[in-house]
Amino acid sequence: MIAEAGLAALWLAAGLAALQLVLMIAALRADLGAARTMQSIAAVQGGLTLIAFAMLLIVFARTDLSVALVFENSHSAKPFIYKVAGAWGNHEGSMLLWVTVLSVAGAFLALLSRRTSQRTLVAALGAQAALALGFYAFLLIASNPFARLNPAPFEGRGLNPLLQDPGLAFHPPTLYFGYVGLSIAFSLAVGALLTGEVDSRLARAMRPWVLGAWILLTLGITAGSYWAYYELGWGGYWFWDPVENASLMPWLAATALLHSINVLAARGALKAWTMMLAVIAFSMSMVGTFLVRSGILTSVHAFAIDPERGTFLLALLAIYVGAAFGLFAWRGASLKEGAPFELVSRETGLVINNLLLSVILAIVFVGTLYPLFVEAITGEKLSVGAPYFNAVAGPLALMLALLVGIGPLLAWRRERRPMFKQLTVPALLGVSALVFTIILAPGMHILPRLGLMVAAYLAAASVLPLIGRSPFRAPLATWGMVVAHFGIAVALTGMAMNAAFTSETLAIAKPGEILSAGPWHVQLQDVTPTAGKNWTALEATLKASRGEGLVTLKPQMRYFTDPPTETNEAAIDTFWNGQLYTIVGKADPSGGWQLRLWWKPFVTLIWAGGALIALGGALALLGHLRRLLRRRREPNWRGRYA
Amino acid sequence: MSRAVRFAPLALLLLVLAGLVWRLARPSDSTVPSKLEGKPVPVFALAPGIASKPSLSSSDLATGRPHIVNFFASWCVPCITEVKLLQQLKERGVSIEGIAVRDRPEDIGDFLARNGDPYERIGSDDQSRVQIAMGSSGVPESFIVDGRGIVRYQHIGAIEVSDVPMILSKLEQAG
Numbered sequence: 084m085i086a087e088a089g090l091a092a093l094w095l096a097a098g099l100a101a102l103q104l105v106l107m108i109a110a111l112r113a114d115l116g117a118a119r120t121m122q123s124i125a126a127v128q129g130g131l132t133l134i135a136f137a138m139l140l141i142v143f144a145r146t147d148l149s150v151a152l153v154f155e156n157s158h159s160a161k162p163f164i165y166k167v168a169g170a171w172g173n174h175e176g177s178m179l180l181w182v183t184v185l186s187v188a189g190a191f192l193a194l195l196s197r198r199t200s201q202r203t204l205v206a207a208l209g210a211q212a213a214l215a216l217g218f219y220a221f222l223l224i225a226s227n228p229f230a231r232l233n234p235a236p237f238e239g240r241g242l243n244p245l246l247q248d249p250g251l252a253f254h255p256p257t258l259y260f261g262y263v264g265l266s267i268a269f270s271l272a273v274g275a276l277l278t279g280e281v282d283s284r285l286a287r288a289m290r291p292w293v294l295g296a297w298i299l300l301t302l303g304i305t306a307g308s309y310w311a312y313y314e315l316g317w318g319g320y321w322f323w324d325p326v327e328n329a330s331l332m333p334w335l336a337a338t339a340l341l342h343s344i345n346v347l348a349a350r351g352a353l354k355a356w357t358m359m360l361a362v363i364a365f366s367m368s369m370v371g372t373f374l375v376r377s378g379i380l381t382s383v384h385a386f387a388i389d390p391e392r393g394t395f396l397l398a399l400l401a402i403y404v405g406a407a408f409g410l411f412a413w414r415g416a417s418l419k420e421g422a423p424f425e426l427v428s429r430e431t432g433l434v435i436n437n438l439l440l441s442v443i444l445a446i447v448f449v450g451t452l453y454p455l456f457v458e459a460i461t462g463e464k465l466s467v468g469a470p471y472f473n474a475v476a477g478p479l480a481l482m483l484a485l486l487v488g489i490g491p492l493l494a495w496r497r498e499r500r501p502m503f504k505q506l507t508v509p510a511l512l513g514v515s516a517l518v519f520t521i522i523l524a525p526g527m528h529i530l531p532r533l534g535l536m537v538a539a540y541l542a543a544a545s546v547l548p549l550i551g552r553s554p555f556r557a558p559l560a561t562w563g564m565v566v567a568h569f570g571i572a573v574a575l576t577g578m579a580m581n582a583a584f585t586s587e588t589l590a591i592a593k594p595g596e597i598l599s600a601g602p603w604h605v606q607l608q609d610v611t612p613t614a615g616k617n618w619t620a621l622e623a624t625l626k627a628s629r630g631e632g633l634v635t636l637k638p639q640m641r642y643f644t645d646p647p648t649e650t651n652e653a654a655i656d657t658f659w660n661g662q663l664y665t666i667v668g669k670a671d672p673s674g675g676w677q678l679r680l681w682w683k684p685f686v687t688l689i690w691a692g693g694a695l696i697a698l699g700g701a702l703a704l705l706g707h708l709r710r711l712l713r714r715r716r717e718p719n720w721r722g723r724y725a
Numbered sequence: 726m727s728r729a730v731r732f733a734p735l736a737l738l739l740l741v742l743a744g745l746v747w748r749l750a751r752p753s754d755s756t757v758p759s760k761l762e763g764k765p766v767p768v769f770a771l772a773p774g775i776a777s778k779p780s781l782s783s784s785d786l787a788t789g790r791p792h793i794v795n796f797f798a799s800w801c802v803p804c805i806t807e808v809k810l811l812q813q814l815k816e817r818g819v820s821i822e823g824i825a826v827r828d829r830p831e832d833i834g835d836f837l838a839r840n841g842d843p844y845e846r847i848g849s850d851d852q853s854r855v856q857i858a859m860g861s862s863g864v865p866e867s868f869i870v871d872g873r874g875i876v877r878y879q880h881i882g883a884i885e886v887s888d889v890p891m892i893l894s895k896l897e898q899a900g
Contacts, residue, residue: 412731
């Protein structure tokens with residue numbers, strides 16, 4: 084009954100979404116006061132999808148094998164936490180999660196949004212209902228998560244070992260929350276284009292959603308990068324793989340949107356551009372989901388490939404993005420550009436930021452889809468890898484990082500003060516970093532060298548907005564910006580250090596033998612068999628030392644039985660100045676073992692930087708929300724914007 | 726905003742959608758065909774891999790009938806099972822040439838004595854030069870070369886029982 088209840092809740096929610104869409108059209112045409120009704124419908128719809136998702140969690144928690152999805156993706160021997168996480172670790176479940184987040188976000192938009200005008204809210208709720216409706220149809224027609232099996236089998240099939248990892252259990256949902264959070268920005272933009280009310284009020288209503296989604300995307304990408312780093316055993320943190328790019332593209336668009344929305348909120352300028360970005364950011368989320376779910380691009384992340392589902396998703400993508408772009412083409416002409424600004428101003432800084440981010444986005448987009456187009460035209464197969472992305476996007480990213488230090492110092496509209504003075508210390512730091520790298524590491528590649536220089540400059544430049552004023556009286560949003568920009572410098576340091584100073588050793592070692600990696604001497608002591616709940620493994624014991632102290636690392640090669648899979652479990656030891664990363668591979672007939680050792684100085688800064696960037700976003704969000712609440716408490720707050 | 730700018734996103738979207746539709750309609754196989762397919766075998770002349778057999782050079786391949794050129798090594802474990810399968814192919818009339826990679830004559834002799842010998846000729850590629858020229862990166866690997874000495878197919882890894890029908894049809898096409 085539980086599965087049927089879930090299915091019924093989904094059907095009801097789909098019906099309500101259809102009603103919500105119809106009401107929106109009627110309301111906009113006849114100027115009906117449908118806002119109240121639509122708000123309640125959106126709230127109930129969100130509740131129903133939550134019920135459906137809860138039902139899916141229950142059948143997975145109980146391992147109800149009469150549900151086809153549970154049979155395919157679960158197993159009674161799985162640890163409980165992974166049984167539950169298995170609910171969204173597959174196609175149908177993840178699409179249900181997607182639609183749940185989509186309609187719950189819609190419910191929050193309906194209940195919390197007091198800043199947008201009634202007409203725009205009605206239009207936005209209609210757009211959100213249209214989005215949800217397509218994904219309900221997708222679930223109910225092409226990927227029913229609640230389908231039953233009769234008779235029920237005795238044991239499930241899914242014990243995919245790679246998915247039994249806390250990182251992977253929580254990384255995809257984080258990204259989904261981010262993707263779908265951008266749907267609100269999309270719906271608000273579509274709504275505002277429909278009603279023509281593109282103004283600073285809309286920007287202020289949209290900003291918390293974009294910030295929230297952006298924080299989650301940042302966290303999701305950072306966590307995903309760390310997961311790939313320790314789980315896939317390649318010692319790299321970013322592979323420019325299509326699936327990774329699928330998460331990077333919405334992030335780049337959201338980052339641009341986050342900055343342009345401030346121009347719209349503060350100065351009423353960049354109207355058309357901001358609306359376009361809001362549409363593009365969610366479109367990129369859909370493109371990402373489509374690329375991952377249809378499996379049309381070859382990737383290390385192999386997901387189920389199903390042309391029918393791919394077609395369905397592509398049709399949804401075409402309808403939504405096509406409609407939004409069409410609306411833009413139709414209504415864009417009526418958008419009046421807002422307050423003018425001069426060449427040297429914060430607006431110009433943010434425009435350059437947006438241009439650079441958009442070019443990087445275009446580079447990633449083209450690089451990801453290029454193989455497909457080349458094959459369509461010439462029939463030749465190729466793949467675009469890290470060398471292209473690093474060489475093309477790297478210098479642009481460095482240029483952007485240089486400007487990140489300057490932009491926040493500029494005044495709105497027109498900057499009259501000479502700003503070179505403020506930047507003296509950061510510039511000196513950057514130059515001395517450059518000189519240091521030239522003296523200490525003359526053979527270093529140009530990109531990491533420039534990376535370290537820019538990072539040193541930015542670390543100092545990013546805190547300048549807090550200097551010269553009492554830092555604790557600065558608004559939270561300013562603190563957020565400073566922390567996030569400082570996080571960029573931190574992450575950049577980690578990336579440059581990793582690129583320039585990683586030492587790698589790959590060798591066949593017999594027990595007792597000593598290898599070296601960077602400052603470390605690593606002795607292979609022994610290789611012994613060991614076992615877990617659903618795997619057996621060969622475990623190497625390594626003793627590592629760099630002068631003083633001795634650490635033990637135990638990398639494993641695991642064999643899972645059902646389905647038969649081999650994985651490398653890296654053993655990583657973290658120190659304040661880097662990580663020692665070890666992998667054990669196959670035995671050699673001569674009695675030795677393949678060992679792979681990396682010493683990665685300051686590699687952890689990459690993810691620490693990512694976390695700081697997200698923290699900065701969170702501070703800014705808190706600041707905006709607090710201001711919002713304060714305004715609400717003022718007796719006549721509504722009147723200020725009406 | 727000019728009309729062209731307003732419609733540009735829509736036009737770009739249509740272009741991307743067309744590409745994606747094309748790809749969905751034609752699900753790709755993820756195998757990458759060898760760059761050498763359709764090109765002549767690079768010129769080489771190898772020393773004999775074993776004293777009792779003739780050596781192999783590129784001119785031995787353009788004889789008017791197709792050959793399998795098999796890169797193997799006595800130190801390679803998958804080669805042991807593959808060589809037995811090659812024996813069966815030989816019994817069906819397929820001519821198979823061997824290139825022993827980084828090997829010693831006495832080890833090759835032992836290997837063939839223990840596991841069977843399907844090869845007409847064996848060349849010794851002790852520095853992997855020919856292997857690299859052929860675009861092969863490991864053992865075992867096999868190439869189907871047609872009667873004019875042109876590479877028709879590259880098979881990476883051991884030929885398995887399930888590959889035999891495909892190999893035979895490739896040989897037929899090459900002949």
